[in-house]
Amino acid sequence: MRRRRLDLSSRVLVTIAALITSTVLFGIFFFLISDGVRVFGKISFADFFFSARWYPTYEDAEYGILALLSGTLAVTGLTLAISIPLGFVSAIFLAEFSHRKAHDFLKLIFELMAGIPSVVLGSFGLKYVSKWLMEFFPMKVWTGLNVFNASLMLSILAMPYFVTLIEDALKAVPVDQKEASLALGANTTSTIFRVIIPQARSGILNAIILGTNRIIGETMVVLMIAGGATMIPRSIFDPVRPLTAAIAGEMGEVELGSTHYYALFMIGVVLLAISLIFTVTAMRLKRGMRRC
Amino acid sequence: MLIDRITKLFFGIISYTLVAVILLMITFLVVAGLDNISLEFLVSFPKNSMTEGGIWPSILGTFYFLSIALLFSVPVGILSAVYLSEYSKESRLQRLVLTANNILAGIPSVVFGMFGLSLFSITFGFGTSIISGGLTLGIMSLPYIISNTHESLTAVPKSYREASMALGANKAETTFRIVVPASFSRILTGVIIAVGRIIGETAPLLFTGAAFYITRNPSGIFEPAMSLPTHIFVLSAIYPENVTPKLEGSISVLLIIVITLFISVAIRRRRESKKLEG
Known part of the structure; x- marks a missing residue:
């Protein structure tokens, strides 16, 4: 009897845990969307998405996220341009050319690299890299905190990710294909x-x-070193204020229930939607891979 | 062939240069702060607008946030993974939990922060506090623990379960006495990774649990606390240049903790893969 009761109660327990996990996801969507949509009571949909004027603390406050969005795009684009080629080369070297010892050593460093807290990279970019940039390109750079600096530091975060995943993808190719070639x-x-x-x-x-x-989605690096200026960048040495930086920088001081507060939540919804699209696309792709 | 040697050389130079730059940066950051670390720095409160004293409340605060986070994510995460690998057969709920876990893993940490603010700080009325911040970090780390535990459990050979069932054990006994203990070491590795992520996380704490400057210990879990990463943020982005020695020391301490954790993970992984090869 006791054994059967234990069996049953553990079944209930694990099901509850599984339900909690899925509820958390719905909870996140619910709380963000229900606060986020309230911004449209004050601001029109078009003004929010298609205006580049984000001036939440002005007397006539404006909440257009286009400049923030362009900041995110600029930083992400440049980071990809730096980290994908380098990550690709390292992944090929790891998967095809390195011997066991070299492989283990390189892999260890990439694992460590993945563990560096983003705030440390932010601090490094803020205290050191910004000064080096000013000395290195004195003609072009008017602030050391800009798209280029943020992208350099973000590349350090993104690279180990690319190396590991691309190496796995290369290693998943059946060895007989290689041998046949x-x-x-x-x-x-x-x-x-x-x-x-x-x-x-x-x-x-x-x-x-x-x-x-x-x-x-990375926040601390862009909050600390992307420059924080609400403008559409014209060069990689312009300062920007990506979406995540706006949330992290302003959330602490915003008045609860104000238009600004709801606008920040709507930005959260935008980020949530972006990550949902990316994750679901990746999952589809993976399922397709398994099928063939 | 010559072309292969050239490719190998070229790719090798790029990879090793990259790794050298990273090692140089990490070493630079750790060494820069070593001079500023002393016993007094570790166990005293900050004084005089952060220009004197130490990081004791941030170390303690990091520990508080971490404890609350693990208290939530370890049981819920491990049990969810047990559900996925042992209790669910291709059911709707299983697909839902798997999908939910994948999506959670991709959500930016700052969005978890907003959720924590909205649910714990405002709806539950916990305010900016250790419990709000800790639970937020706990939810954020849930997918790490689920994915890793799920992987460890599926790696346990089917014969273990069949042998146990054949001896008359029921599902619960098989799962919790045989399968989970057999993968215990790998599950623990996953928890260590989660600890490393939680310790270094900053953004969600900024508006759910972090105090920038306190002069006495929080008296309970409903008060805010300092943490090492938020302390580093505050020292580098808000305070003037004269706190730089304290900043360098704090970065050093955080990096030493995180590097130790990740090296231990690397060692454990290597040992596990050797065990598998036999």
Whole structure:
């Protein structure tokens, strides 16, 4: 009797835990959306999404997120341009060219790199990199806190992610494909570029989607070193204020229930929607991979 | 072939340069602060607008936030994973939980912060406090623990379960006496990773649980606390240059903690993969 009761109660317990996990997800959507949509009582949909004027503390406050969105795009784009090629090269080296010891060593450093707290990178960019940038490009740079600096630091966060996921994708290609290519007389280099990479492309795409999602959501680095200016950037040395930086920078001082508060929540909804689209796309892609 | 050697050399140089730059940066940050770390720095309160004293309340606060977070995420996370791998067969709920977990893993930490603010601080009335911040971090770390535990449990060979069932054990006994203990070490590795992430997390704490400057310990979980990462943020972004020695010391301490955790994870992983190879 006692054994059966324990059996039953543990079944109930794990089901409850599983329900809590799924409820949390719905809770996040519920709380963000229910606060976020209230901004449209005060501001029109078009003004919120298509105006670049974000001046929440002015007398005639304006809440247009276009400049913030362009900041996120600029920082994310430049970070991808830096970290994808470098991550790709390192992943190929790890998967195809490194011996066991070298592989283990490099992998350890990439794991450590992934563990660096983002606030530390933010602080590094703020205290050191910004000064180096001013000395290095004295003609072009009018502030050390800009898109370029933030993207450099974000690349450090994104790179280990790309390396690990792309390496996994390359290693998932069946070894007989590689052997067949080599047996036909192809060299390793062309085998990698003509056989392995094309076969791994959906895994690589998956890695890029997940990595991009992380970069968009990163907060501390852009809060501390993207510059904080609400403007549409014209060069990589312009300061910007990405979406996440606006939330983290303003949430602490905002009056509860004010238009500003709801506007920040609507930005949260935008971020939530972006991450939902990216994650679901990645999941679809992965399912497709398994099928073939 | 020559072309292969050139590719290998070229790719190797890029990879090693990258790794060298990162190592250099980490070493630079750790060493820069070492001079400022003393026993007094570790166990005293900040004084004189942060220019003197130490980081004791931030260390303690980090520990408080971490404890609350783990108290939530370890049981819920492990049990959810047990549900996924042992108790659910291709059911709707299973698909829902798997999907929910994947989506949660992709949500930016600052969004978790807003959820925590809205639910714990405002709806539950906990305000800016250790419990609001801790629970927010707990929810944020849930997907790490679920994914990793789920993976560890599925790695346990089917024969273990069959042998246990054949001896007359029921589902619960099989799961909690055989399957979970067999993957205990790998589950623990996942928890350590979550600890590393929670300790370094800043953004969600900024508006759910962080105090910027306190001169006495919080008297309970309904008061805000300092934490190491928020302290680093405050020192570097809000206070003037004269707190730099304290900032360097704090970064050093946080990096040493996090690096120790991640090296231990790397060692454990290597040991586990060796065990699998036999």
